[in-house]
Amino acid sequence: MTDRKSLYLMTPALAWLTGLMVIPCLLILVLAFFRRGIYGGIEYTFTLENIWLVFDPLYAGIFVKSATIAGTSALIAVIVGYAAAYAIAAAPSRRQPMLLFFAVLPFWSNYLVRTYAWIVLLNREGLIASVVHSLGYDGELPRLLYTESAVVVGLVYNYLPFVILACYAPLSRLNPEVIEASRDLGGSGWTTFRRVTLPMTAPGIATGFVFVFVLSIGNFVTPALLGGGQFQMIGNLVYAQFLTANDWPFGAALSMFLIAIMMGLLTLQTFATERASGARKEES
């Protein structure tokens, strides 16, 4: 395709991204360097205060905690999702589309509804508690809802379909004879998985991991609903700056850091995937 033709085809997407993505981001960037007005609002004088404030131990701590929760969620989602994708790819090929459909099905329902469903499950009088009690356990259950674990569970649950799809793609493309070749050359089932299957499907794992991480670290709905009011992740903090604390410049500074982290990870992941498939492209 000629460069000009591809430019025409890309114009709508580019216009969309520029209008709704790049310009707001630039506004946020600029906002981060202004002073907060006394009664909220913005005072247009240059300052680095907001940037320094991000590194305040209080807020840096929230960043670290958010990253830990996002990382834990991504790790669990990748392990669970990879196993599921592996099972789907190993199923008879005519049954695979149906299994994939079921794996992705929850994704088509409303995000809030799905998250509320977890409240119903984890509640002190919720489904899990009643089942345990009806089995004859009278003691006190540890708190399930409004904990860090509840947030992780909610995030994993929400993003699992992404991971399954991301891992299924390379798994389904694996040539079974390559696996057989490893067995033929003396590799056990486990060695074959570790040295052939896993490296060949690593790009899918990386994509899934980064996806969950990036979506989780900025998420504010799940921590608000499943973590309880006192629980804060970066997303909640940003939300609060803009909507309750009325400190737009600080909210902007926090957002910038969040975006920077996401961009860094996505770039890394793109490079990694490209390097993995680069050899193949070089030839054609």
Added chain:
Amino acid sequence: MTQTMLSLRNIKKHFGAVQAVAGIDLDILENEFFALLGASGSGKTTLLRMLAGFEMPTAGSITLDGRDITHTLPNHRPVNLMFQSYALFPHMTVAQNIAYGLEMEKLPRTEIKSRVADILEVIQLSHLATRKPDQLSGGQRQRVALARALVKRPRLLLLDEPLGALDKKLRGEMQLELKRIQHEFGITFIIVTHDQEEALVMADRIAILQDGALLQCGSPQDIYEHPQSRFAADFIGVMNFFPVRRSGDHLLANDGGRVFADLDDAVANNSDAVAAVRPERLHLDVGKGENSLTGRVSAMAYHGLDLQLHLETPLSPDSVMVRLTADAAEARPLSIGDEITVGWAARDTRVFAA
């Protein structure tokens, strides 16, 4: 070289309703070079996959060195398979691909290195050791797949069309290398090939498969000179066929002419049959044999070593192929349209039931 190493007993394989292998009995000898020939879909790959352990036979047993390995896992068999699709590891370099099997044996690092280097020398790819499979040509990939299986020096090496993607010169070199490696390390080879010439040149014995069954098995000479069926005769080399009918101690051709052959009881008197003769058994020197045939030269092809003629004859709608040595062709210059008579000996006529 007389000890049986591998025994197949009544091996069958069904895929649902498809019968890929239909009850094969076969003994392969120690250090033998055994070739499997057969049309596409005749069950060659399926048979190799059962020997390597990737398909379980529906029935029958496989014994290797006196041990029943019918249900042994692939990684526990001293058998290696070179896949028809090569099945190289795309994320590993050429050298890593080849080293993989040796690493599985937990050999010392230095030995692995030197064996990989040696085999790279043999397949003439030392300069590409650090490339990934995607950066190789088809023929180069095929050689890597070959090296990866060879370097393990297994008891039994199964090769599924190992040289198909190579040009003629390289193929000749690789054929010699395979024979050399076989003698050097005492490996037993079972090789699948579509190239019957390759089978004739390389193999100690050849088996022809048809629809999953063993049609004929024997030395190259045996298979070439004494095919037991029309299919086998047609499959190996070039053969001229013409319809005949048995009439006592000889055969009658379409035009009423007599065809002489060493007849046994394979064809009943007064029944239809097919007579066959190889192109190189036909001579311009008619006096040499009991049979003769006159026809018109319709095409000529010079092949360096020999001259191939196509003769239009009344015997069959297909033209008869004659192969003259360079000497014979020089002694009697021919051109298209010439009417000539060729002769052949009765003992060179093969007869098959129609």
